[in-house]
Amino acid sequence: MTRGGDNDGADVPQALSHPAIEVTDLTVAYGEKPVLWDVDVEVPHGTLTAIVGPNGAGKTTLIRAILGLVEPAAGRALVLGGDYADNRRRVAYVPQRGSVDWDFPTDVLDVVLMGRYGHLGWLRRPGRKEREAALDALRRVEMDAYAHRQISQLSGGQQQRVFLARALVQDAELYLMDEPFQGVDATTERTIVDLLQELRERGKTIVAVHHDLQTVAEYFDRVVLLNVRLVASGTVADAFTEEALRRTYGGRSALFGTNGR
Amino acid sequence: MTQGQLEIQAIAVLAAVACALVGTFLVLRRQSLLSDAIGHSVLVGIAVAFLVTGTTTSPLLLVGAALTGVVTVALVQVVTGTRLVKEDAAIGLVFPALFSLGVIIVSRYADGVHLDTDAVLLGELAFAPFDRLEAWGWDFGPASLLVMGFVLVLDAAVIAILWKELKLSTFDPALALALGFAPVVLQYVLMTIVSVTAVGAFNAVGSILVVALMIAPPAAAYLLTDGLGRLVVLACAIGAASALAGYWLAFALDASIAGCIAACCGAAFALAWTLAPGRGLVAAARRRARQRLEFAQTMLAIHLANHEGRPEAAVESRVAHLGEHLRWDGDFASRVVRGAERRGLVVRNAEALALTERGRALAEEAVTG
């Protein structure tokens, strides 16, 4: 199991002067309640990063802020050196499974095809090239046999794999995932981890909200510990310490750090 | 059939198909009741347009009514945006207020004019053939037929062109936003064609029953198929069939055409609800019964396996005893046994049952899971 260490730069794209993700002073509030406060994070290219923290810590919000889906009250998030909107094609988003209506009348292949819509832009229809790409992605997640299965008939692990295929088909450099291992069976979990690490070997950057502290060190290179404020960020060796975990999950929101007001 | 009858049916079918097209997306987006809201609040749009133009036949009425639809949706968004009430309450506040405004305007300024609120609410399909579009010495047919035809073409065009965008923004609005397809724009495009369709269909069935045509056929189709394209086609077919059936029912009963069409839409939904393969009530009941039987057979196998080779086996494996031990009534017990025999799980030895290899394997698998 390969672990840790940044990619040696072999397949890394040109935009090396910027980190893959650069978040500065990010503050997001819903109404008057801060969900993220004064967060600074840098994610280097070619790494596998986990975002962990208790419920309500702002993990999903961080992802959404990076994607430009929420308006920050302060600070900014740069993606691949620029605004998300300018780099859409190079970023793939895998949302939480519960964010979608699985009763929608569509099949697995169709969902994966939706990943190509960004490349097609308005009005153009998906053609044979897109279908090939979609089937290819399904093969990589071992779901090609289910191409025409209705999505409501899938298990949790299968749904997750379909979402992953949809992200793969976007051919991105940066993958943002929200709880990809939530509620999946052991086999699926294995498949996903292998796939993510393969992507990392190819120079891609992956950031995932992760819920299982036991597997952070095993699956990821870097970690971001979040509880409304940033508690720690860095390689697993440096940042994933007992002290940091205590501060993250300690019970109180770590809004004021040492001042404790 | 007279020409008039043909024309009426044509209008009804066109209206039904157009409504089914846009209604499918309303249903999938859980915005069905916006059709109800728009249908009621367009009254104020028509009333205002009448005040402005002073006539009842200007095409401006159509525009005014369509605009009101968009305004209604925008108002609902604004009210929901204050976060002081939820969206369904916002709808329940906006459309009655607009409707009241419309009724008041009509009562005070348009009384005695043929701006029949009933016509808007209930339609005048029976009289449609008499309102013809005549120009340059040509009779182009009933005005509502042409209007409905135009609306249908518009709906079909918009939905065909924006097919994948509508599909994506309905299924996964977050991804749509992330990929750069502005869901807000798509929402307003959809609401615009919903309003135009509602107004166009008023002549056929009136505003309250536009809800029936927009919601019931797509909902019925939703129970019958799993692909979006098939759903749309099926919804249109069911809508058209309901329109025709409704017309002939009204003819036979000498009753309101619009009401009969709505009733047929309801009947179509009821049929889908009960008889849909796999999803319908009948299918679900049969599946439950089958599962109960299979579960009982597994219980039987386990029961026999437990007592196999033991002193009490002779007693425990008697058919008659089953009812007692497993608490099955006679009828159910014999069905279970017959089914188990057929599946090769047990064989009968006079009055007793014996497990087969298969039966034993089933019992073991069930217990060890």
Next chain:
Amino acid sequence: MTALFLVDDYTLRTVALGAVALGIVSGALGTFAVLRGQALLGDAISHAALPGVVLAYVLLGTKASLGLMIGAALTGFAATLVVSAVVRTTRVKDDAALGIALSVFFGIGLVLLTWVQRRPDASQAGLDRFLFGQAATVLRDDVETIAIVGALALVVVALLWKQLKLLAFDPEFGASLGLRMRATELALTALLVVAIVIGLQMVGAVLMSAMIVAPAAAARQWTNRLGVMTIVAAGVGALAGATGAVASSQVERLPTGPSIVLVATALVAVSFLFAPRGLALRAWRARRARSQLGTHVVLADLAALEQAHGGPGRAHPAATIAVMVEADATAALVALERDGLVLRDPEGNWALTDRGRSEVLRR
């Protein structure tokens, strides 16, 4: 003096009383509907009442209010049963189920109406009255019926108060306590049906949903407590009813039903703006906090931020500080800048100056 004169007018008094009674009952019951996210159930029930009214008319042959109300209530209630059955047994969602019940029942009602009257033109068959109400023709007897039935409904609400409260806020917990939530739900629906049915005569089917939603929506902005909310909603409903009735009698060709609804909507707008939860107070509170904000608080917070980031050398946007103090800090920051205690960097972010740092240490 004009007020006295109005009250002497028999019709006005009757209509107003009826409207007030209606407002009280629909307001109170609407509270529960709105809290449970069932605001539009009222719309479905009122439209679905049509076939019941027609059937009652056919069977009873008279226009007795009570008989028609019972018919309306039966089909209205049947519609709610259909809606919950559809939602429970299929993947069709609640909004579509409501739309289907609403329109199909109404359509069936239209068929019955026109068939019975032997004319295919529904409007002349008396449908107007159903849709728009006939407040002006309300009789003393009708008002008595409304008042008595309404009072009974309110008594039931009082008796079932505990269960209704749990049903609105936490049905699962209520079930775990052994209170029968399914039965309570059915009872609430029945009460809602009653509230709507007694109002049909006054404001008509189309506007009844407003009488259920608007008073409750207004009341919600004034209080968080269920009991108070119910009473306020009843009050708003009564006020809207009375005002609408009086206005409609004073102005020519101003129909009563719509007037009541517009008054109710206006009351909602007023509540949205000026009630404790409302928008005006929100803005005022934000502005007041901003102006009262002590500069020393902002200074201390900047120091805390510095410490958290490991020392000086970082500037922060005003919004970051704003979150810490829960108000807009810009004015305070500008004042501090004037005194030389903070500075602004080229990007518009704020940091302590050396003087500012020593000032904090001093205090």
